[in-house]
Amino acid sequence: MKTITIMVPAYNEEESLHYLYERLFGVVDGQKGYSFELLFVNDGSQDETLPIIKELREMDKRVSFVDLSRNFGKEIAMIAGLDHAKGDAVVIMDADLQDPPExxxxxxxxxxxxxxxxxAKRRSRAGESLMKKATSSLFYKVLEKMSDVPIQKDTGDFRLLDRRCVxxxxxxxxxxxxxxxxxxxxGYNKKEILFDRDPRVSGETKWNYKKLADLAIEGITSFTTAPLxxxxxxxxxxxxxxxxYMIWIISKTLLYGESVAGYPSLMSAILFLGGIQLIVLGIIGEYLGRVFNETKIRPLYFVDEYNEEKVTNRSDLVQHSAQHGGER
Structure with a gap:
């Protein structure tokens, strides 16, 4: 019997978890010939998310959880989940039920x-503002033009991955x-399916425009050097x-002479060139900062608890390499 892990990163999702559990297992219980693991990754939640997950596990041992030592962000939470997933395939989805389990x-x-x-590619995006939809569309267009890697437009993290992709x-x-x-x-063999994205079942999104801007910068700097x-x-x-312009100024001065006037044009040129230099330095700084962070070779995350067991993050298990399978 094949095992399928459904991996759900969760940060302050206390209002959604019971809905998610009921709706999710209402769907997958009809799939004969498979065993399912529902793996929650608690990303340092400050509400009742972890106690609710533990309550669900007491009721159903198909529920597993990884409790990270603090909030590391969704991107890190996902790799932590992949490190601990047991399935032959892994389904990644959000806890807010905007990704339909059906x-x-x-x-x-x-x-x-x-x-x-x-x-799963979004055909429509209910519950999102026009501003968010417009900025998202602009981001994907810019990233597609800059990156050498084909970027899936209007596609989130909701997908099924075979074990070799994992x-x-x-x-x-x-x-x-x-x-x-x-x-x-x-790479690997990909298949797109379309769906209409629902609004959140409860609560509010954890993504503000600052976090979305940070994610956009990560996307551009991670997969292209086009800005440089x-x-x-x-x-x-x-x-x-x-x-x-310098040749024109010198020629004009030699032929006609030049008065001391020209302060406005001089300041305009200095400010313009200074602005260009600061922009270029900022772009270089973004890439240099990423090089600095990568050279530290720190573990991606630390686990506080895995299925009721406190985890000792031994140094031999948290190397900067995937061969150890993360912090277990």
């Missing part, structure tokens, strides 16, 4: 047909993570026009 049987069918990565992702131990791009980067190349072209273009 799609899981269809994902399993395509998986059995030979697809390694069955991902093992490939576990080998990527970058601390600055953009998992949506990693799904594309590892653009900075070079911008610098060369500005230098070229500055050189032409």
């Amino acid at each position: 799609l899981i049987p269809e994902m399993i069918e395509y998986w059995e047909a030979g697809y390694d990565d069955v991902f 093992e490939a992702l576990k080998k990527i131990r970058e601390s600055q993570r953009y998992t949506k791009g990693m799904f594309s980067w590892v 190349r653009l900075s070079s072209f911008l610098g060369m273009g500005v230098s070229f026009f500055a050189f032409l």
